[in-house]
Amino acid sequence: MSEASAPHAADRRELTAAQRNAVAELLRVSPVADELGRRFADAGHELHLVGGSVRDALLGRLGDDLDFCTDAHPDQTLRIVKGWAESIWETGREFGTIGCQRDGLRLEITTFRAEAYDQVSRNPVVEYGTSLTEDLRRRDFTINAMAVSLPAHRFTDPHGGLDDLAARVIRTPGTPAESFGDDPLRMLRAARFAAQLRFAVHPDVRAAMTSMAADLDRITAERIRDEFTKLLCGADPITGLRLLVDTGLADRFLPELTGLKLEIDEHAQHKDVYEHTLTVVANAVSYETDGCDFVLRMAALMHDVGKPATKAVGSDGRVSFHHHEVVGARLTKARMKAMRYPKDVTAQVVKLVGLHLRFYGYGRGEWTDSAVRRYVTDAGDLLARLHKLTRSDCTTRNRRKAAALAADYDALEERIARIAAEEDLARVRPDLDGNAIMELLGVPPGPIVGRAWKHLKELRLERGPLDRDEAEAELLRWAREEGVGG
Numbered sequence: 001m002s003e004a005s006a007p008h009a010a011d012r013r014e015l016t017a018a019q020r021n022a023v024a025e026l027l028r029v030s031p032v033a034d035e036l037g038r039r040f041a042d043a044g045h046e047l048h049l050v051g052g053s054v055r056d057a058l059l060g061r062l063g064d065d066l067d068f069c070t071d072a073h074p075d076q077t078l079r080i081v082k083g084w085a086e087s088i089w090e091t092g093r094e095f096g097t098i099g100c101q102r103d104g105l106r107l108e109i110t111t112f113r114a115e116a117y118d119q120v121s122r123n124p125v126v127e128y129g130t131s132l133t134e135d136l137r138r139r140d141f142t143i144n145a146m147a148v149s150l151p152a153h154r155f156t157d158p159h160g161g162l163d164d165l166a167a168r169v170i171r172t173p174g175t176p177a178e179s180f181g182d183d184p185l186r187m188l189r190a191a192r193f194a195a196q197l198r199f200a201v202h203p204d205v206r207a208a209m210t211s212m213a214a215d216l217d218r219i220t221a222e223r224i225r226d227e228f229t230k231l232l233c234g235a236d237p238i239t240g241l242r243l244l245v246d247t248g249l250a251d252r253f254l255p256e257l258t259g260l261k262l263e264i265d266e267h268a269q270h271k272d273v274y275e276h277t278l279t280v281v282a283n284a285v286s287y288e289t290d291g292c293d294f295v296l297r298m299a300a301l302m303h304d305v306g307k308p309a310t311k312a313v314g315s316d317g318r319v320s321f322h323h324h325e326v327v328g329a330r331l332t333k334a335r336m337k338a339m340r341y342p343k344d345v346t347a348q349v350v351k352l353v354g355l356h357l358r359f360y361g362y363g364r365g366e367w368t369d370s371a372v373r374r375y376v377t378d379a380g381d382l383l384a385r386l387h388k389l390t391r392s393d394c395t396t397r398n399r400r401k402a403a404a405l406a407a408d409y410d411a412l413e414e415r416i417a418r419i420a421a422e423e424d425l426a427r428v429r430p431d432l433d434g435n436a437i438m439e440l441l442g443v444p445p446g447p448i449v450g451r452a453w454k455h456l457k458e459l460r461l462e463r464g465p466l467d468r469d470e471a472e473a474e475l476l477r478w479a480r481e482e483g484v485g486g
Contacts, residue, residue: 019058032102033049034151035151037149039084040080043080050068055165066105074096074111086100088100097110097111112131113127136159141189143164168199168200169200170200170201170202181215184218187215188219188228191249192231196231196240209247213248216249224253225341237282242278253338254335259305283391283395284297286392295345295348299352302328305332306323306324306327309331326354328354333346348382355378356389369464387409419464441479448484451482456471
């Protein structure tokens with residue numbers, strides 16, 4: 001990597017470690033990458049590992065998806081990889097990208113670009129470039145504007161990306177205004193990288209994000225959704241979320257987040273809802289056991305968005321937010337629909353927001369076994385997430401209160417486990433199925449069977465399992481009262 005910009009003296013040790021990471025990562029993929037590079041060279045073309053792949057190699061976290069750039073046009077790239085790649089796809093062809101797979105690695109090869117933008121939708125109008133330098137100059141951030149030639153492994157870093165990687169800072173190759181003017185989504189990407197990499201955003205970049213936030217309105221909901229999802233799933237989503245609010249970007253697509261900054265009354269009768277929410281998100285992250293759980297994190301982020309609309313101050317000066325979970329669930333559904341999230345993902349988040357307050361009151365000893373069954377049944381397959389969300393929602397600094405809430409929830413989980421051991425709570429069903437109902441009542445399939453089934457399920461939730469004789473007697477009693485049956 002002989003062409004790397006000279007490191008500052010204070011950074012030499014860290015940069016040496018980064019370069020060692022890169023060597024190790026490149027050795028892992030070089031049998032495929034170098035072979036591909038030789039094929040391009042034999043055809044008279046350049047090939048470079050580029051962008052995020054070089055960044056991640058330097059960070060020691062290169063995955064199996066590799067990005068390359070070349071002076072070859074898509075038709076030429078296709079000719080070079082045909083017969084060598086195990087599979088090929090052309091879904092990105094209109095943007096100059098050909099994808100292929102070899103030895104478990106996914107490779108995307110893009111023609112040098114010199115993009116122009118239509119200045120209305122801000123969607124890129126692809127124009128092929130003629131040089132690596134031109135291609136790197138158009139990239140979003142300096143840490144993504146480095147390249148390694150293949151198979152020679154020459155390192156190219158015209159904008160000081162290696163220094164910025166060592167300093168853990170996000171900076172643009174040109175001026176931030178030029179970069180964000182080309183593609184306003186890059187402002188959101190800056191916040192995303194801050195969350196993913198735990199890097200700081202350069203003050204000039206932050207200032208441009210603030211002054212140009214309204215330009216994000218020209219970006220499609222789907223592109224914003226994808227960047228925001230990556231941000232929320234970052235290693236440090238709190239930093240990214242604060243950036244969105246502080247720069248005004250959140251106002252453009254997630255105003256409910258900024259809206260949580262309620263004015264705190266002079267008697268401090270309610271906690272800072274915004275800061276509380278960020279703490280709940282951080283708590284939720286700590287409960288994850290297998291990577292990012294987007295549904296849990298999004299529910300943690302949105303769980304209190306109904307508070308601004310439900311805030312009320314009583315005659316005694318106390319602040320309340322009655323039914324904020326109901327309002328919050330409705331607002332969450334509308335916002336996620338606007339952001340084009342899939343219906344099943346939205347439904348899960350909305351359900352958690354609507355249920356997040358159900359636990360409170362358990363400690364007063366008012367819950368019967370029936371209430372516990374309903375809690376489990378209503379949560380369904382979201383019960384494990386609801387446990388995590390409810391525990392995450394406890395952010396009080398009062399140690400005694402926090403300990404009491406934790407003990408109450410421990411007791412609820414133990415009670416759920418005890419009842420579940422006695423009954424199959426995960427699949428609460430009536431003690432008689434539809435066939436038995438039709439046989440006993442002498443009725444054909446239809447609405448009556450559904451009504452009877454629902455009645456027996458309610459009875460099951462209320463009283464627990466019934467033996468066959470009890471269930472049949474209850475069904476016949478209901479049928480007499482309803483005037484149905486043979």
